[in-house]
Amino acid sequence: MLDRDTVSHVAQLACIALDDDEFSEMRSQLAQILDLFESLSLLQTDQVEPTARVVPLELPLRDDEAKPSLSQDQVLQNAPRIENGHIVVPAVLTDS
Amino acid sequence: MTAHEASGLLRKREVSSVELTEAVLGRIGEVEQSIGAHISVTSDLAMKQAAAADLAIQGGAVHSLCGIPIGLKDVLSTADVETTCGSRMLEGFVPPFDATVVGKLREIGAVFTGKLNLDEFAMGSSTENSAFHVTRNPWDLTRVPGGSSGGSAAAVAACECMVSLGSDTGGSIRQPASFCGVVGIKPTYGRVSRFGLVAFASSLDQIGPIARDVKDAAIVLEAISGGDPKDSTSLHVEVPNYSEVLGRSIEGVRVGVPLEYFGSGLDDDVKELVLKAIDQLDDLGAKVVDVSLPHTEYALATYYLLAPAEASANLARYNGVKYGYSDLDSSDVNDMMAFSRARGFGEEVKRRIMLGTYALSSGYYDAYYLKAQKVRTLIKADFDEVFQNVDLLVTPVSPSVAFPLGDRVDDPYGMYMSDVMTIPASIAGIAGLSVPCGFAEGLPVGLQMLGPALSEPILLQTAYAYEQEAKVSSKAPFLDV
Numbered sequence: 280m281l282d283r284d285t286v287s288h289v290a291q292l293a294c295i296a297l298d299d300d301e302f303s304e305m306r307s308q309l310a311q312i313l314d315l316f317e318s319l320s321l322l323q324t325d326q327v328e329p330t331a332r333v334v335p336l337e338l339p340l341r342d343d344e345a346k347p348s349l350s351q352d353q354v355l356q357n358a359p360r361i362e363n364g365h366i367v368v369p370a371v372l373t374d375s
Numbered sequence: 376m377t378a379h380e381a382s383g384l385l386r387k388r389e390v391s392s393v394e395l396t397e398a399v400l401g402r403i404g405e406v407e408q409s410i411g412a413h414i415s416v417t418s419d420l421a422m423k424q425a426a427a428a429d430l431a432i433q434g435g436a437v438h439s440l441c442g443i444p445i446g447l448k449d450v451l452s453t454a455d456v457e458t459t460c461g462s463r464m465l466e467g468f469v470p471p472f473d474a475t476v477v478g479k480l481r482e483i484g485a486v487f488t489g490k491l492n493l494d495e496f497a498m499g500s501s502t503e504n505s506a507f508h509v510t511r512n513p514w515d516l517t518r519v520p521g522g523s524s525g526g527s528a529a530a531v532a533a534c535e536c537m538v539s540l541g542s543d544t545g546g547s548i549r550q551p552a553s554f555c556g557v558v559g560i561k562p563t564y565g566r567v568s569r570f571g572l573v574a575f576a577s578s579l580d581q582i583g584p585i586a587r588d589v590k591d592a593a594i595v596l597e598a599i600s601g602g603d604p605k606d607s608t609s610l611h612v613e614v615p616n617y618s619e620v621l622g623r624s625i626e627g628v629r630v631g632v633p634l635e636y637f638g639s640g641l642d643d644d645v646k647e648l649v650l651k652a653i654d655q656l657d658d659l660g661a662k663v664v665d666v667s668l669p670h671t672e673y674a675l676a677t678y679y680l681l682a683p684a685e686a687s688a689n690l691a692r693y694n695g696v697k698y699g700y701s702d703l704d705s706s707d708v709n710d711m712m713a714f715s716r717a718r719g720f721g722e723e724v725k726r727r728i729m730l731g732t733y734a735l736s737s738g739y740y741d742a743y744y745l746k747a748q749k750v751r752t753l754i755k756a757d758f759d760e761v762f763q764n765v766d767l768l769v770t771p772v773s774p775s776v777a778f779p780l781g782d783r784v785d786d787p788y789g790m791y792m793s794d795v796m797t798i799p800a801s802i803a804g805i806a807g808l809s810v811p812c813g814f815a816e817g818l819p820v821g822l823q824m825l826g827p828a829l830s831e832p833i834l835l836q837t838a839y840a841y842e843q844e845a846k847v848s849s850k851a852p853f854l855d856v
Binding site: 301327336371 | 467468469471472563564565578604607608610670672673675676677679680687691694696697698699701705706707708709710712713714716717720722725728729730732733742743745746747749750751752753755787788802803804828
């Protein structure tokens with residue numbers, strides 16, 4: 280079983296507000312899934328390079344030329360709250 | 376009718392795209408209530424595109440997919456068409472741009488009949504994680520169609536479209552194709568542009584076709600493949616004419632049968648059908664040999680570390696700010712984001728984000744994520760080694776046939792196990808497909824073929840040869856309406 284503080288910390292990092300029921304369920308389900316990973320710890324991988332990318336890729340470059348993108352209207356068309364062409368969110372900097 | 380047959384009729388003007396599209400929309404009207412393959416049916420758009428396609432056909436030479444009704448998994452951004460990813464988080468979200476593959480099909484003159492149901496954000500193996508409704512397997516309405524591209528597979532099987540696009544991260548095209556008795560291809564990683572595919576796991580995701588036969592799948596694959604400047608992981612390698620190889624003999628083709636895929640977890644009747652198919656390949660002249668992929672048993676764990684980790688990064692953007700579900704009651708910005716995510720995402724998505732976040736967090740990164748990346752190297756090396764001596768591998772797609780709806784919803788681990796045979800190929804980035812090979816308990820069973828990177832031609836050639844020989848019925852079940 281994962282301890283409460285760990286689950287709490289992960290939920291905070293993941294920015295998800297779990298309710299009490301979800302929290303308990305998550306705690307036990309995650310523990311079950313984490314057991315899966317014990318098998319990996321048995322493999323000897325000290326000399327093995329990690330694979331981040333499965334196909335050989337060269338970083339593609341292009342000339343630094345401005346090209347058409349989306350219009351402001353298009354960018355804002357799905358925004359939950361807009362004002363004067365800006366997206367509105369609760370204040371980020373507060374007095375506290 | 377297959378798309379290539381319909382294309383012939385369209386070009387001979389024996390039928391019009393409008394007539395074809397009306398028939399398909401009619402079919403959707405008849406069966407959708409039972410099957411639920413769609414999140415949205417785009418009839419107006421489809422009829423407009425069909426009319427335009429008819430004009431194009433009258434005007435001269437057109438692509439073989441011009442005028443053909445195609446369904447799109449609802450994880451593919453479609454300009455001005457709601458794209459939900461099967462999630463409340465994106466309910467009502469209308470992308471201002473097309474995914475590259477959608478743009479390609481649009482330009483060809485394909486007809487978009489609807490956005491197809493999926494497990495939320497492509498996370499799942501049964502389509503039961505869709506926030507909207509379940510999709511039912513057309514062969515048995517009490518069973519799942521598979522996932523996450525369940526809607527895409529069910530729609531093709533039930534003739535609600537002629538071909539569809541799905542996406543595959545750990546098996547999400549191949550497994551539903553197997554469960555629904557249709558053909559599905561997961562291309563080599565990078566073969567098809569991911570631009571506009573809402574990202575789940577960036578190093579694993581691929582878009583691919585689902586169709587009623589190998590020829591249709593080959594045609595669609597060719598149409599959607601190609602390098603894309605908007606996707607820096609796409610391969611700038613020429614796209615072959617995939618249809619050209621169909622019909623060539625498979626005499627001398629070296630087929631490997633990896634023993635690790637035939638262990639105790641595999642249902643007996645699925646095993647029997649797959650072994651029978653392998654015999655048929657032998658009869659057709661293929662050289663069948665036993666091979667081993669020793670790190671297969673570590674693939675599930677590796678995937679369930681890599682994919683959720685990448686997902687936790689990709690889904691960080693859904694926070695109620697620029698788009699998507701937003702918790703407008705919160706007066707604190709952090710609460711707003713945390714509650715938007717808590718309420719917008721379903722359980723499985725939250726579970727995977729938590730898992731991924733944990734695996735990447737300080738103190739656990741080395742033991743989990745980095746370790747998984749190293750095991751990934753070993754899994755890929757197994758395939759590279761085996762492909763020195765064989766041209767392709769043949770395996771089952773899934774340990775069982777489609778399971779009953781509700782069976783595994785409370786058992787995440789049991790659900791994950793249905794992908795145990797499709798996951799290794801995704802980890803290695805190699806090409807894979809599922810082709811129907813028979814029925815067990817009246818339910819379809821798929822045969823998986825896996826080949827090295829860019830081996831789609833040999834896979835298609837072999838799958839076609841098998842398909843023509845085996846003549847497994849792809850007759851769509853007709854539902855009593």
